Amino acid sequence: MALLQISEPGESPEPHTRRLAVGIDLGTTNSLVATIRNAVPECLPDEAGRTMLPSAVRYAEQGIVDVGHLALAHRGDDALNTITSVKRFMGRSIADVREETKARYQFTTPSGDGKGQLKITTRRGAISPIEVSAEILKTLKARAEESLGGELYGAVITVPAYFDDAQRQATKDAAQLAGLHVLRLLNEPTAAAVAYGLDQKAEGTYLIYDLGGGTFDVSILRLTRGVFEVLATAGDTHLGGDDFDEALAKHAFETWQLARALSPAGQANLLAASRAAKEALSDNETATIKVNWGCGFDSSVDVSRERFYELTRPLVDRTISAVKKTLRDAKLKVGDIDGVVLVGGATRTPQVRAALEAHFGKPALATMNPDEVVALGAAIQADQLAGNAKQGEQHLLLDVIPLSLGIETMGNLVEKIVSRNSTIPIAKAQEFTTFKDGQTAMAVHVVQGERELVSDCRSLARFELRGIPPMVAGAARIRVTFQVDADGLLSVSATEVTSGARAEVAVKPSYGLADGEIATMLQVAYTHASADMQARALAEARVDASALVQALGIALDEDRALLSESEAVALTSQVAFLKQLAEGTDHRAIARATEDLNRASTDFAGRRMDKAVNKALAGKNIASIA
Amino acid sequence: MSVTLTQSAANHVQKYIAKRGKGIGIRLGVKTTGCSGLAYKLEYADASLPEDLVFDSYGMKVIVDPKSFAVLDGTELDFQKEGLNEGFKFNNPREKARCGCGESFTV
Numbered sequence: 001m002a003l004l005q006i007s008e009p010g011e012s013p014e015p016h017t018r019r020l021a022v023g024i025d026l027g028t029t030n031s032l033v034a035t036i037r038n039a040v041p042e043c044l045p046d047e048a049g050r051t052m053l054p055s056a057v058r059y060a061e062q063g064i065v066d067v068g069h070l071a072l073a074h075r076g077d078d079a080l081n082t083i084t085s086v087k088r089f090m091g092r093s094i095a096d097v098r099e100e101t102k103a104r105y106q107f108t109t110p111s112g113d114g115k116g117q118l119k120i121t122t123r124r125g126a127i128s129p130i131e132v133s134a135e136i137l138k139t140l141k142a143r144a145e146e147s148l149g150g151e152l153y154g155a156v157i158t159v160p161a162y163f164d165d166a167q168r169q170a171t172k173d174a175a176q177l178a179g180l181h182v183l184r185l186l187n188e189p190t191a192a193a194v195a196y197g198l199d200q201k202a203e204g205t206y207l208i209y210d211l212g213g214g215t216f217d218v219s220i221l222r223l224t225r226g227v228f229e230v231l232a233t234a235g236d237t238h239l240g241g242d243d244f245d246e247a248l249a250k251h252a253f254e255t256w257q258l259a260r261a262l263s264p265a266g267q268a269n270l271l272a273a274s275r276a277a278k279e280a281l282s283d284n285e286t287a288t289i290k291v292n293w294g295c296g297f298d299s300s301v302d303v304s305r306e307r308f309y310e311l312t313r314p315l316v317d318r319t320i321s322a323v324k325k326t327l328r329d330a331k332l333k334v335g336d337i338d339g340v341v342l343v344g345g346a347t348r349t350p351q352v353r354a355a356l357e358a359h360f361g362k363p364a365l366a367t368m369n370p371d372e373v374v375a376l377g378a379a380i381q382a383d384q385l386a387g388n389a390k391q392g393e394q395h396l397l398l399d400v401i402p403l404s405l406g407i408e409t410m411g412n413l414v415e416k417i418v419s420r421n422s423t424i425p426i427a428k429a430q431e432f433t434t435f436k437d438g439q440t441a442m443a444v445h446v447v448q449g450e451r452e453l454v455s456d457c458r459s460l461a462r463f464e465l466r467g468i469p470p471m472v473a474g475a476a477r478i479r480v481t482f483q484v485d486a487d488g489l490l491s492v493s494a495t496e497v498t499s500g501a502r503a504e505v506a507v508k509p510s511y512g513l514a515d516g517e518i519a520t521m522l523q524v525a526y527t528h529a530s531a532d533m534q535a536r537a538l539a540e541a542r543v544d545a546s547a548l549v550q551a552l553g554i555a556l557d558e559d560r561a562l563l564s565e566s567e568a569v570a571l572t573s574q575v576a577f578l579k580q581l582a583e584g585t586d587h588r589a590i591a592r593a594t595e596d597l598n599r600a601s602t603d604f605a606g607r608r609m610d611k612a613v614n615k616a617l618a619g620k621n622i623a624s625i626a
Numbered sequence: 627m628s629v630t631l632t633q634s635a636a637n638h639v640q641k642y643i644a645k646r647g648k649g650i651g652i653r654l655g656v657k658t659t660g661c662s663g664l665a666y667k668l669e670y671a672d673a674s675l676p677e678d679l680v681f682d683s684y685g686m687k688v689i690v691d692p693k694s695f696a697v698l699d700g701t702e703l704d705f706q707k708e709g710l711n712e713g714f715k716f717n718n719p720r721e722k723a724r725c726g727c728g729e730s731f732t733v
Contacts, residue, residue, distance in 0.1 A: 003706055003713025004668050006642060006652065012667040014659055038642045039670065047710065147710040 002149055006038040013388075019153035021183065021386035022144045023191070023378025026133060026157055026171065028087040029213030029240070031055050032372060033140040034379035035148060036388070041195070041376040043369075044147045052371060053143075057135045058082040059124040067139040076264050080105060081122045085214060086136075088237065089129040090174075091166035094118045098238075117170070130174045137178035154181040156382040158374050161187040161219045161233045164403075164448065165460060168488050183385040185487040189219035190228045191377030192343045196365055198223060205231070205336055207326070209356060209364065210343035210374075211319060214240040218322050220330045220337070227423050232329035234322045239315065241278075241346030247311045248274035248303065252289045256299045266293060281308050282348050309351045316355045323359065340364035345371045401426075405482055405490060408445035408454045410435050411539035417482045420450060424488055429481040431497070435547075438470040442478060444494050446505070452532035453539070465494040467501035473547075538587035545582040545594045549575055552601055555608060562607045574600055628681050629654055629690050629698050635705040635714060636684035646670060651680075651687025654703065654716075655694040664697065665730040666716050697733055 007013065022044075025032045030052040034043045043051035050069075058071035059081045066074070075082045083105070089097065093116060094107050106121040119126035137157075145152055157180075159171050168185055175182045186194075189208035193199060198206055203224045210217040217235035221228050249270045253262070262270060273291045280287035281303070290300035327334065340360055346352065347370045356364050368376065401424055406416040409432070418428050434442065442465045449457030468476050477497040484490050493504035552575050560568055578593045631639065631652075643649040651674075655667035671689045674680055679695055681688040690698055701718040724731035 003708070003711060003715055004666060005713055006639070007667075007669045009653070009669050009672055012655075012657070012665075012669055014665070038638075038646075040642060040645045042645075044710070143710065147712070149708075149711040149713075 008039050011039075019386040019388060020144075020148045020150050021153050021379075021382035021388065022140075022155050023186075023375050023380070023382045024137065024140055024155050024157045024180075025188070025191070025372075025375035025378060026087065026136065026159075026174075027055055027212060027374075028085050028215050029055060029242075030371070031136050031140060032375035033144050034372065034375040035144065036379055036383040037148075041379045041383075043372045043375055044144055046143060053136065053139060054084075055086065055136055056082060056084045057086070057132045059122040059127065061123070063124070065135055067135050076268060081124075083120060083122070083127070083132050086129045086132040089118060089120070090133065091164070091168075091170035092118055092129070117166075130170050130177060133171070133174035134177035137175055137180055141178055141180055152180065153386050154183040154382065156184045156186050156191075156378040156385065157182060158186050158188045158191045158378050160217055161189055161230045162217070162235075164458070165488070165490055172487065172489070182487070183382055186378055186381055187219075187228075187230065188217070188343070188374050189221055189230070189233075189341075191374045191381065192341050193221055193223070193228065193377065194380050195368060195373045195377035196339075196341055198339070198341075199226065199228070204338040205332065206339050206341060207323065207337045207360075208341045208343060209319070209323065209347065209352075210235075211346040211352060212240050212344040213346070214238065214242050216240055216319055216322065216344075218319070218326045220326050220332065229423075231332070232326045234326045234329065236318060236322060239318060241344070241349075243315050244278055244312050244346060244349060245271050245275045247315065248277055248289060248308065251303065251307075251311050252291075252299070252301050255301045258299075266291075269293070277303060278308070278349070281305050282350060305350070312349070312351060316351055319352070320355055320359060323356075334360055341373075342366045342370050343373050401484055401488055403448045404450055405446065405448055405460075405484070406457075407432075407480060407492075408447060411543040412454045413536060413539050414447055414449070414452060414454055414457055417480065418484060422484075424484045425486045427481060427483045429479050432478045432480055433474050434468065434471065434476040434478075435473055436550075437473050439473065439476070440468045440470055441466045442468060442494070444480060444492065444503070444505075446490070446492050452536040456532075460490070461492065461505050463492075463494075463503055463505040465496065465501060465503040467499065468496045469499050534587070538585060538590070541587040541590040541594065542582050545578050545590050548594055548597060549579055549582075552597070555601075555604065559604075559608050559611065562611060563604060567604070571597075571601060571604065627699060629679075629683075629688050629695070629700075630681065630702050631683040631686060631688060632702060632704045633684055635703045636686045638705045638714075639686050643670065648672060650674065651689055652703075653689045653691075654698060654701070655691055656697045659730065663730065663732045667694075668703075668714055 022033050022035045032043050032051055032053065034041055045051045053068040054072045056068060056071040056075065058066040058074050058078060060066055071082055075084060094109060097107065097118065107118045108121050108126050109116050109118055117128060119128045141152060155175065157171060157175055159168055171185060172182055188210065192208050193206055198204065201223065205220065205222045208219045208221060215237050216239040217233065219233045220231040222231050252270065252274065269291050273289050277287040277289045286302055286304045288300050288302050290298065292298040337360060340356055342364045353364060353366065401418060401420065401422055404416045404420040405418040406414045409415045417430050418426060443462060444465060445462045446460040447454055447457040448460050451457050465478065478494055479497055480492065480494045482490065482492050491504060491506045493502065495502045556572065574597050578597050581590050581593050639652050649670040649672055651671045653669045653671040656664050657667055659665045671687065674689050677692055679690045679692065697720060698718060700720065701716055704715045704717055706712065706715050720733045721731050722733055
């Protein structure tokens with residue numbers, strides 16, 4: 001039978017009306033599931049009382065799949081079949097994987113050519129990262145349904161703010177595979193801000209400092225009228241609490257001057273001991289790293305908090321420079337930040353808090369469990385989206401798209417249709433036309449990024465609109481519509497307005513951006529702004545020149561007779577000159593030559609016009625025309 | 627003539643009030659609804675009304691309105707764990723039958 005929960009005054013639900021909704025933090029190292037119970041958000045523990053589920057999946061013999069602690073225990077002895085940190089592979093191709101990581105697993109691709117989303121070869125065959133993540137989600141779903149005594153209505157799953165379309169789609173696919181109804185994908189820093197109730201405030205600018213087990217992210221969010229905008233993100237995908245453990249382990253290893261390198265088991269023992277010492281140092285002035293090697297032989301070393309600070313200062317400094325970079329990217333000063341939110345277990349280390357306090361001149365928000373805060377925020381959002389919140393208290397939290405979306409136009413140029421930081425969901429349309437006479441098809445190339453040239457942005461999808469009725473260049477009206485849903489997923493359609501010919505694509509790109517690349521892409525866009533404008537001017541000059549060269553070429557073929565020999569030679573050579581110039585990079589010279597040629601050919605155009613009019617009038621008298 | 631909490635229920639009520647950050651106690655009630663006619667209400671109490679009956683159980687205030695008390699008198703609120711599932715349960719001697727889900731009942 002159902003066990004009851006305490007409700008807010010006056011909000012007792014009618015029997016059988018409450019929808020069970022959860023928030024899931026699908027993390028690189030650990031994953032959590034949270035829900036609203038007794039009117040407060042809380043993370044749901046497993047049978048052993050642990051809320052964190054290690055994001056590890058092992059494909060064991062006889063078709064058994066172990067998830068979490070059970071899988072992690074075999075990382076040493078069954079490494080190839082035990083997948084950890086699968087989040088790094090979501091929506092990625094082999095080319096996106098770091099060299100060190102490549103050695104850990106055997107990667108393959110469905111087509112065998114190394115392109116497209118990667119798969120990992122295990123004893124169960126090639127497994128996609130989506131399937132691995134689905135196993136983690138299935139485990140959390142089962143835990144939630146058992147804890148809540150019912151079937152889940154839906155879940156909000158968090159993703160890093162820098163996740164691109166491919167990575168978000170992969171996350172959604174994993175949820176679907178796990179049988180979870182995704183209410184919304186929510187940016188992790190936004191979830192943390194929600195958990196702290198920052199979304200209830202009118203407005204403010206917040207820095208979210210997320211130092212997890214193996215990844216570090218820093219994001220600046222601006223809240224205005226219920227909309228969280230990601231102003232900037234930065235980070236390091238290979239920096240986290242594990243590096244603090246390793247710094248201590250290295251120190252111990254050097255102190256003991258052990259004769260030979262450690263076995264994998266010895267290494268694991270040392271890391272576990274270092275981790276315990278690290279945790280002890282959050283509360284104590286000194287701690288001991290003690291390892292029992294077996295056979296009655298053991299080693300130990302005392303570490304003071306001060307020494308620990310020294311050993312890890314380079315790590316903390318790296319995070320602080322990322323914080324500074326994010327502030328610069330967002331064009332903000334330290335004083336513009338209304339609050340700093342701590343996320344991730346590694347933010348418990350006092351030196352991290354001290355460094356942040358020194359930088360911002362005020363203590364960070366740290367009243368909540370930093371491991372759980374993202375999942376708790378997601379749970380709050382899930383409860384609202386499931387319709388459990390009281391009328392009037394519902395507030396729709398909006399997110400924004402991280403990078404501009406647009407299409408390629410003539411000359412390798414990007415026409416931005418949806419600009420960065422637009423709130424989602426959003427639909428935007430723009431009209432385009434044909435470039436050549438009689439053009440019956442148009443290739444639509446969807447790109448993502450802030451730069452002016454297509455080659456500097458990321459290609460998301462390509463599709464073709466066919467069946468455009470033949471018309472002169474510029475007469476067709478092609479309406480391109482971009483739609484981004486509440487999860488940040490994109491669909492693009494193109495319609496030729498006069499004929500109704502239509503084509504569309506739901507963007508499911510073959511592979512994603514490298515970690516942190518969005519942040520880099522943004523910064524590069526700023527620093528290249530003037531170079532990009534030059535490139536755009538050049539591309540535009542070339543497009544104009546090429547259109548004129550093409551039109552004059554046709555005219556010279558058809559009506560050379562209207563010109564004297566010397567005129568024809570002069571025009572032909574001017575056309576050749578412009579053609580040659582257009583291959584160069586001086587956009588001003590190209591524009592000038594295009595203008596000159598335009599002027600020089602005005603008379604010729606006039607004569608062609610007269611001829612065409614005479615031809616049309618031939619055999620008709622004034623009366624029949626009037 | 628009272629409505630009480632078990633020790634375990636009192637501990638959990640106290641824990642949740644602390645997490646919620648406010649509340650003077652817990653309000654138990656009954657409303658007419660559901661597949662078996664009546665449904666239990668379990669809510670945080672931020673204030674009590676003059677006509678309310680207020681009981682003290684393991685240091686926690688248990689508040690019941692007079693109309694509900696006619697049905698709830700003698701009830702003990704327990705906190706139970708069934709595997710991973712956990713929550714509050716009304717042990718009401720006046721309850722005659724409940725629907726399969728336990729969310730509504732008859733007296």
